[in-house]
Structures are given as C-alpha cells and as structure tokens.
Amino acid sequence: MNDRPDVLSRLEQLGRRQPSTLTEDRLASIELRVMTATLQQTDPSRSWSRRAMPIVVSAAAALVLFVVVFAATDRSNGDVTVSSADGVVLEFPDGSTVDAQSGDAVPEGVVIRVTGEVVVGSDRFGPGRYRVVAGDLEPIVSVDSSTSTSTVAVTVPTDTSSTPIRTTTTTTNVTTTTRPPTTTTAPTRIVRQPVRTTTTMPTSTMPTSTMPTTSVVDATVPTRPTTTTTVQARPTTTTSTTPTTTRRAGP
Amino acid sequence: VSVASSEDLDDATLAARAVTEPELFTVLFRRHVADVHRLIRRRTGSDALADDLTALTFERCWSALPRFEPTRSSLRPWLFRIATHAVASHYRSEGRRQRREHLAAAREVPMTVNESTSSDPPGEWALLVALSMLGERHQQVLSLRFLADLTTDEAAEAMQVSRNHFAVLQYRALTALRHSLGQLEGETT
Numbered sequence: 001m002n003d004r005p006d007v008l009s010r011l012e013q014l015g016r017r018q019p020s021t022l023t024e025d026r027l028a029s030i031e032l033r034v035m036t037a038t039l040q041q042t043d044p045s046r047s048w049s050r051r052a053m054p055i056v057v058s059a060a061a062a063l064v065l066f067v068v069v070f071a072a073t074d075r076s077n078g079d080v081t082v083s084s085a086d087g088v089v090l091e092f093p094d095g096s097t098v099d100a101q102s103g104d105a106v107p108e109g110v111v112i113r114v115t116g117e118v119v120v121g122s123d124r125f126g127p128g129r130y131r132v133v134a135g136d137l138e139p140i141v142s143v144d145s146s147t148s149t150s151t152v153a154v155t156v157p158t159d160t161s162s163t164p165i166r167t168t169t170t171t172t173n174v175t176t177t178t179r180p181p182t183t184t185t186a187p188t189r190i191v192r193q194p195v196r197t198t199t200t201m202p203t204s205t206m207p208t209s210t211m212p213t214t215s216v217v218d219a220t221v222p223t224r225p226t227t228t229t230t231v232q233a234r235p236t237t238t239t240s241t242t243p244t245t246t247r248r249a250g251p
Numbered sequence: 252v253s254v255a256s257s258e259d260l261d262d263a264t265l266a267a268r269a270v271t272e273p274e275l276f277t278v279l280f281r282r283h284v285a286d287v288h289r290l291i292r293r294r295t296g297s298d299a300l301a302d303d304l305t306a307l308t309f310e311r312c313w314s315a316l317p318r319f320e321p322t323r324s325s326l327r328p329w330l331f332r333i334a335t336h337a338v339a340s341h342y343r344s345e346g347r348r349q350r351r352e353h354l355a356a357a358r359e360v361p362m363t364v365n366e367s368t369s370s371d372p373p374g375e376w377a378l379l380v381a382l383s384m385l386g387e388r389h390q391q392v393l394s395l396r397f398l399a400d401l402t403t404d405e406a407a408e409a410m411q412v413s414r415n416h417f418a419v420l421q422y423r424a425l426t427a428l429r430h431s432l433g434q435l436e437g438e439t440t
Contacts, residue, residue: 007429010378011397019292019301022285026302030288033306034280038273038313 089113263321270317280309287334293398294338296379308334328409335394339387381432389424
C-alpha cells in the first residue's frame with residue numbers, strides 16, 4: 001500500500017493553502033497592463049486599421065497581379081500599328097519585305113522604311129534623315145511621299161514591363177556620298193540601313209517620364225540609284241565611325 | 252456613471268454595461284482579481300507567472316465580454332474558466348522539461364500556509380507537475396473544483412455541463428492525475 005496520501009486529499013490540501021497575498025504594487029502593475037490592453041482593443045482607429053489591413057493587402061496583391069498579367073499580355077501586343085501606309089515598306093528580320101497597309105502591326109525587329117516624309121508621334125522627319133526608334137513606340141501617323149527616302153528602324157522591347165525603356169542614341173557621324181538616282185520616276189523604297197553605332201544609356205540617368213520615345217539620328221540616308229525594291233547592296237558610303245556597340249534591331 | 256457609484260452593481264449588470272463603458276471593467280477587475288490570482292498562484296507556484304497569467308486572463312475576459320451570457324453562468328465561474336484555460340495553454344506551450352524546471356524553481360518559494368494546514372505538504376511539486384501534464388479539460392475540472400474555492404455546482408456551471416456530467420469528468424480527471432502522478436513519482440524515486 002502506498003503510504004503517500006491519496007491524490008484527492010493532496011489536491012484538497014493544495015486548495016487550502018494560501019498563496020502570498022497580492023501586493024499593491026503588483027496589483028497596480030497588473031491593472032495597468034489590463035487596462036492598457038483594454039484601451040488598445042477599444043481604440044476605434046486601431047480597430048479600423050485592423051479591419052482595413054486585409055483590404056489594403058488584398059488590393060495591393062490584386063494590383064500587382066493585374067500589372068503582371070497586363071505586362072504578360074502586353075508583351076504579345078508590343079507591336080507598332082501603322083496608321084498611314086503610304087510609301088511604307090516593312091522589312092522583317094528574315095529579310096522579307098512587304099508593303100505596309102494602314103493598321104498593320106509591326107512586330108519586334110522590323111525595320112520600317114519610308115519614302116518621303118513621315119511623322120512619328122509628334123516628330124516629323126523626312127528626306128535625308130532616318131530615325132531609330134526604341135522603347136515605347138508610337139504609330140506612324142502620316143506619310144508624305146516624295147522622291148527622297150527615309151528609314152525608320154523600329155525596335156520594340158521584348159518585355160516592356162521588366163526591361164527598362166532604353167534610349168538609343170546614335171553617336172555616329174555618318175558621312176555619306178549619295179549618288180544621284182538614275183531614274184526619277186520611282187523612288188527608292190528600300191534603303192540599306194547604314195552602320196549604326198548605338199550607345200545604350202542606363203535608365204537611371206534619365207527619368208522615365210521625360211524619356212523620349214524616339215531619338216533622332218542626324219544622318220543622311222543614302223539613296224539607291226535603282227528602283228529595285230529589294231536592293232541588297234550597300235550604298236556607297238564613307239563612314240567614319242567610332243562605335244562602342246553595334247546595335248541592330250532584332251527579335 | 253462613475254466607477255464609485257457602480258460598486259454596488261452586480262456582476263451581470265457590470266459585465267453588460269462594461270461592453271460600452273470600459274471604465275466599468277475596472278470595477279469587475281478589482282472585484283475578482285484577488286481570487287483569480289490566488290487560483291493561478293496555486294496552479295503555478297510562481298508569483299511572477301501568476302501575475303502574467305492574471306493579466307492575460309482579464310485581457311481575454313475583456314475580449315470575450317460581449318459573448319458573456321449571464322443566464323448560462325455567473326461571471327466568477329466564467330472568469331475562473333478563462334483563468335484555468337490560460338494556465339493550461341501556458342503549460343501546453345512549454346515543453347515537459349521546461350515545465351519541470353519552472354515548477355522546481357517555484358518550489359523554492361513556498362506558499363504561505365494556513366494555520367489549519369501543515370507546512371509544506373509532501374509531493375506538492377510533483378502534484379503540480381502531474382496536474383500540468385493532464386489534458387486541458389481535466390486540468391480545468393480539477394482546478395475549478397479544488398483550487399478555485401468553487402462548489403461542485405459552481406464548477407459545473409463554469410464548465411457549462413450538468414452536475415452529473417461534471418462528476419464523471421472529475422472522476423476521469425482524478426484517475427488521469429493518479430496515473431500521471433504515479434509515473435512521475437516512479438521516475439523521481
């Protein structure tokens with residue numbers, strides 16, 4: 001037989017024992033803690049923020065999700081739409097060319113070659129110049145056909161959401177010798193693009209809001225002496241270039 | 252309504268009005284804090300832990316006050332149930348080794364003994380450890396019945412069970428405690 005008292009009597013004995021009395025300072029400390037917690041729970045602004053927090057978090061998550069989905073969708077639609085296709089030829093990366101129609105989407109890497117004068121966005125440029133477009137592209141809004149030739153090279157970034165907008169600045173001084181065309185009845189529609197030396201500037205050096213969507217290259221575009229639309233030969237150009245990187249619009 | 256003028260109000264009235272008048276909760280606190288602290292102190296054997304768990308008990312009481320139904324239970328047994336739940340939760344969150352160390356440290360500071368009881372009953376430390384190792388419901392039953400100065404009816408009311416049901420729970424809890432205590436004292440001897 002166990003000589004220890006039974007569990008029941010030990011419990012009763014424990015229940016009869018009086019712990020040390022709660023002193024005033026400890027009582028005040030407990031009361032302070034309780035009342036502080038009580039006030040915090042009844043604070044309307046606190047309860048509002050507590051209720052609003054899930055809403056704010058959900059909204060932020062939805063916004064992030066929207067941006068991600070939109071960017072993914074926008075990537076497939078990152079083409080330039082041709083608004084006016086008078087005298088515009090599209091040259092695809094594989095070398096094929098096609099006459100642009102109004103409303104055509106210009107995919108990434110396509111070179112747009114324009115006869116005469118063209119307005120891209122708010123900039124008008126025409127004979128004797130070509131333009132390198134990088135980053136956010138605006139559609140061609142008008143084409144003024146003439147006998148001179150201009151080239152618009154379009155580079156569409158593959159991922160406009162993750163890749164910062166790049167400003168491509170041509171630092172090449174191109175000296176061209178243009179041969180007069182042998183015929184004047186048909187303007188040259190395709191012009192070989194001169195060697196371009198581009199320098200990609202970091203995005204951080206320029207605020208995005210002020211970044212131009214296009215950058216103008218002051219260069220004389222050589223014209224072809226023939227009327228062939230698929231001329232592959234380079235024009236007779238003498239180019240003094242100090243390139244740092246050579247950038248070609250590609251897919 | 253000033254706090255002084257509300258001293259005469261009963262618990263149910265105070266509890267109902269304290270939901271919208273937080274200052275009246277002070278009256279409830281001062282009315283019951285000593286009893287709650289005594290119960291927790293008996294369970295834990297530690298003044299500091301008893302202070303912490305007493306504060307936690309009243310914080311939970313305040314949060315649950317809108318759900319308090321005076322028709323189902325008086326405030327005092329309801330409060331004791333919150334207290335025993337706080338103690339059981341505390342021990343559940345501790346590991347067994349930590350629990351023993353804590354109670355062993357508490358053993359170094361003996362309680363004040365009533366004149367009618369003998370000094371330092373044998374095996375009090377083992378009893379507290381064994382009690383803390385029971386399931387929460389068994390802990391609550393034994394604490395409410397033997398350590399909270401509640402009658403069987405009041406303890407049953409606190410547990411929101413019938414008197415007979417409470418008797419069954421108490422029997423099972425005592426059996427479990429006896430088993431746990433036997434194991435514990437078998438280990439220590």
